[in-house]
Amino acid sequence: MFRHGIQTIDAKPMSDLNTTPLIDVMLVLLIMFLVAIPVMTHKIPMTVPAGPPMIGEPTATHRLDITAQGALLWDGAAISTPELAMRLDAVVADPAAPALEVAAAPQARYERVNRVLATIARSGAQRVGFVGNREFAGGF
Template sequence: MGVQLSGSGGGRGGRKRGYRPLAEINVTPLVDVMLVLLIVFMVAAPLMSVGVPVDLPRTQAPPMPQNKDPLFVTVAPDGKVFVQETEVGVDNLVALLEAVTNANPEARIIVRGDKSIQYGRMLEVMGTMSAAGYTKVGLAANLPEPRPVR
């Protein structure tokens, strides 16, 4: 029977055979951190868009009805004025608006004007509505076409 006694590690050069350096990247901690950040941002994002925190009082009154759809006043290329699809003269515009909006000066009105009409015609229509007390008057426009990425 023979026993072989060797120095500190057996084998050549004195190194242990079982330990070699690994050339792998452990991505588990990275994934864990990313999931935690995702959860934090999902919870925090809605809180950031609230604005100024205010404690509103409570009331028993029912909510006020709101006309969600705006009223459209259109100035056609030939200068004719329409409220929705009804043609109206500028002198009768206020009377028709009061009838349609129940004389509510807070009604939302969107003015659609053809780009070929004269500037003065558009001012005449908008000035008539403004003089009647309508304060929420806006202008409609098309969004520009997106430019191709080069």
């Protein structure tokens, strides 16, 4: 016991657990989960055919390219986003049901590709395929 003035102070060690680092770690984990969860749940609902390709007479296809700068090319010709919606409406209305092949450049912004895919999904196109995915197969 130490004497400090008139009062005596016991110099016992503290036996309480220090919870400050635990709380700090929990807050960091909470923030990480809050940031990561919206990214993991973001998706565009789209039905993509599965299984082997159909054998028989080849059907008509249209190709939609998304360049690295975000420009759209419909069968090689440049189009704007409103024109894309009109052409997709024509594809959906066509009784021959042509397929749509989508090819995005590796440097294209995700946001631009996502908006184009959302436009395709809103149009109701059922026969949609993705071209050029093999170059991304080993990247993940």
